[in-house]
Amino acid sequence: MDHRPARHHRTEHFVEAAPGTRLWVEECGPADAEALLLIMGAQTSGLGWPDALVDTLAEHCRVIRYDHRDTGRSSRRFNEQPYAIADLAVDAVAVLDALGVARAHVVGLSLGGLLAQLLVADHPDRLLSATLIGTSSLSTTPYVDAAGHETPPERLPGTDPRLLALWAEPPRVRSLEEELAWRVEHWRLLSGEQLPFDAAEARALERRIVEHTGHHENSAAHAHADPSGLLRTEELAATDVPVLVVAGPAEPVFPPPHAQHLAQTVRGARLVEIPGMGHALPRQVLDPLAAAILAHAGAASYR
Template identity: 70%
Template sequence: MPTLDVAPGVRLWAEERGPADAPPLLLIMGANASGTTWPEELVDALAVRHRVIRYDHRDTGRSTWSFDEQPYALTDLARDAVAVLDAFGVERAHVVGLSLGGMLAQLLVADHPERVLSATLLGTGALSATPYTAPDGTRTDPAALPGMAPHVLDLFLRPVTDQGPEAELDRRVELWRALAGEKLPFDAAWFRALEQRVIEHTGHYRPSTAHAHADQSGLLRTAELAATDVPVLVVAAGAEPVYPAPHAQHLAQVIRGARLVEFPGMGHALSPQILEPLAAAILAHTAG
């Protein structure tokens, strides 16, 4: 099932891997990123025990690029995730979401708990207005929690000009270098090969910016997350530059029954060094 219709004029690319009779696991990637940004090593490790499904968001990869003609909201991307499950005939799935994908996973937990076996949230913020309570009892409003590291924000805001495919690969690798944090050695060649595969999959090297312009209203799910019965694992990355501490700790507080696991060297990028332990943590969660 390479493509599926999710809205008038909108088709998504999707694929599955692993035993057809294994418990389904849906991977939801972050903003402006193709589903092929999930590292092959991680997909293969999860597919040993799961029917793994990944897909390209709208305006990424081989899915329809139509935001300029058909603007949409981020909540529509959550509906797309449900449509992917429907297209594959999946009633309930384990869900793993990274960054924006972690927010979309929270929307599934809140709005469609009957479709979610478990959720694993990586590098994301809470869709909750509940303050964060520090170990010393200090309470902080979510809006006052630390923001994105300035050097990463600068890279995101920097205008992108077309200087050819090699220059675009250079730009993407430097962005990954910033996202990876400073605690693990950065493997530039590994990330360059990852982005080369993404570009080959997409068919062009044009970057996507649609999700940065999508309507962000209607995302809060404070009450729903506080009352959920869905088992949730929150990954706390020690070198996270986009949602630095205590975002993960806040997330684990506001989701009922959520469990926190820490990866001290991990940043916002899925660096090769953390793929094996990350897969083990996800598989332990889905098995439980």
Template identity: 60%
Template sequence: MDRYVDAAPGVRLWTEAHGPADAPPLLLIMGAQAPALGWPDEFVGLLARRHRVIRYDHRDTGRSTWGYDERPYPVTALAEDAVAVLDAWGVDRAHVVGMSLGGMLAQLLLADHPERLRTATLIGTGSLSSAAFRRPDGTSVPAEQLPGPDRALLEFWSRPVPDDIDPAAELDRRVEHWRLLGGDVLPFDADDARDRERRIIAQTGRYRAGSAHARADVSGMDRTGALARNDVPVLVVSAPADPVYPPPHPEHLVQTIRGARLIEVPGMGHALPRTVHAPLAEAILEHSDDWS
């Protein structure tokens, strides 16, 4: 079942739900410039066995409104969009799973709208806290000095996308991006990545990738105090091969979010290949079952 949601003046979001209508609701929040289909159908199906799973296209992705150039917005507005999605589906409180930028938006919800969350699961993201990371030996690392993205990814992101890029070349570029994001431990399934991106392009109706989320204002996102006072059950997923937020970012999240606990999905990078669907879904379901 799908529907459009009016999230803000001039902003409509495409959303869809899977699973029993009377099951505990679970909201999936994808990363920057990633639409709802960034959550693989097989993974959504595993969660939908016990949840009403809602996923949606951020603004400037998929079938949602593309309007950043006319109406710029801050990243914090994307968190308010998530609240609008819950409202539209009649959900008072949901389990929330956020990946990458989606994990940051989930932290904004923890801080600003804790009454709307049953639990939160954070995957492949960094903490919205300026608190230093405490090493096991007792020394500290300032938050801003934690490791950044892998050099190969930074080089990829620095390459300008030609104005005249054709659909085939754009598809190749996206597959290469997923190869880098997946890390260097689990085998990379290029055919699966290509098939998913073909579906995303077909659903979006355009093949050129957007850049709105990279240009959006990121100020006002520090939630150090609120996260330290958190009362919502939080699960942090450690992806040891993540080239975007490598360890100790997951450990830093656990330190800065009160009551958070950590689990590891071996070999996982900054992507959702089939090999991680079962263990990741199992971890999310166990976490949500404890608090449903």
């Protein structure tokens, strides 16, 4: 959530991902560099990827970020055309197709990390590498701790109850100021408790997203999308796609050892921990996160 002026020129497009579904897409960085696709979490605009992170990645890659369906400037038609979570992974492929990208490095956060796993499993020919952040494994394989004890995935630690309570609040019409206050509180809880939380930074990010979107309505479409058919146990265990799993010790949505479990279930996956990181992208984590992503992408390119 860093708001320094962008260092690189940005080019915007609209992509037809499916009949009646248009996605806002932005490119940044050298057009002839390897593509790096950023996939954001549920109900969050692609602008949730901080400009400072995009700019650092764009020193080396053609960085692409986009608004999911029912976020930002993309189509909002869930009530007329309900879709499944898996359809959002198909949208990511549609973005690559529309921009003429044969293969890309993919970085996914939260729901985006789930979608990136679907790409690893279902479209490995389109990926140079994948980096998975703040997400859980699409596998039924148990987690094995250092002592050799096994824990089924469904018994791993759950989401912070304070977040569950916030998500369970009944929908209501909020003023802009009320909506911004709700979103800032959401970021506070998502950030965890190991790094200082900058409410002004979170508020500035959300004001920019509201301006980008054109209104402050907070869609719940992704919460209602069909979540069935997502398990990819065998495919993840057999993949040849180079995968990096980013662990946040302050992660409140998928607390440790979810990241460690994910790294166990994906063949050949590497694990890196970003000190203090939760389920958000404050400025304190951007440099180490960018370094980890670029090192992984570079190693994948020259293996």
